[in-house]
Amino acid sequence: MRLAVGFISLAVLAACDTGTEQRDAVASTRAVQRPYVPVPPGTIARGAAAQNAALSPPGPQVTPDLVARGEERFRAFCSPCHGPSGRGDGTVVSRGFPPPPSYHDGRVRALSPEQIVTVITQGKGRMYSYADRVLPEDRWAIAHYIKQLQAQIGAPMRQGAASP
Ligand code: HEC
Structure with a gap:
């Protein structure tokens, strides 16, 4: 009987030891320095500083490609x-x-690309934030596409505005 108890406690102790060994092994891999790997396209920067840099005006250069990307994301x-x-x-x-209000209403027409980027990032009123779905560069692309849409469509005619 005493022998059996001894065996059991030995087995328990052995199990504990193995656990300790595994933890050590895991801890040691954390110290391994990985070589620099280029950031894959589409990666969202995790640091607040990187995020802020990507969102601060004037944003990426406005090119036909950027606006086309904005249209697709929009x-x-x-x-x-x-x-x-x-x-x-x-x-x-x-x-x-x-x-939502029409983009062609005067107040929304007056929003700058930067303000549209802020609406996408933070949401507004009943519109929730798209920060976890739309990359910072794509927010600029969408904002510039919206500005182009507004310029193309023009301000709505107010009822009766055409009649004298
Ligand atoms: C689920 C519906 C929905 C989607 C999807 C959506 N919005 Fe909105 N959006 C709204 C609503 C509703 C409002 C009005 C919010 C309010 O004032 O309560 C709004 C307001 C806005 C405004 C005007 C803000 C202002 O100052 O009045 C802008 C600009 C805008 N959205 C841009 C976007 C962009 C860009 C996207 C895509 C990334 C988007 N929205 C996706 C529902 C949506």
């Missing part, structure tokens, strides 16, 4: 509510989501 993430031309008539709205 159609994926924004048009479901804002509608393909930004009039606030997307499919989500047609199913009951509160309609």
Whole structure:
């Protein structure tokens, strides 16, 4: 009987020892320095400083490629509510989501690209943040695409504005 108890405690102690060894092994790999690997495209920077740098104006240079990228991202993430031309008539709205203001209303037309980037990053009112879905550079791309959309469509005619 005493022998059996001795065996059991030995077995328990042995198990403890193995555990300790494994922990040591895990801890030691943490000290390994990995060689520098280039950042894969599409990676979201984790540091707050890197994020802020990517979001601070003036943002990336506005090129046709950037605006084309913005259009593609806009159609994926924004048009479901804002509608393909930004009039606030997307499919989500047609199913009951509160309609956003049209991009062609004076107040929204006056927003700068930087302010649009801030809306995407922080959300606004009933619109939640898209920070975890839209990369910083893509936020600028979308903002410039919206500015282009606004310039193309122009201010809405106010009712009765055309009549004398
Ligand atoms: C789920 C629906 C929805 C989606 C998707 C959406 N928005 Fe909105 N957005 C709203 C609503 C609703 C408002 C009005 C918010 C309020 O004032 O309460 C709004 C407001 C805005 C405004 C105007 C802010 C202001 O100052 O009045 C901008 C600009 C905007 N959204 C840009 C975007 C962009 C860019 C995207 C895509 C990355 C996007 N939204 C995706 C619903 C959405």
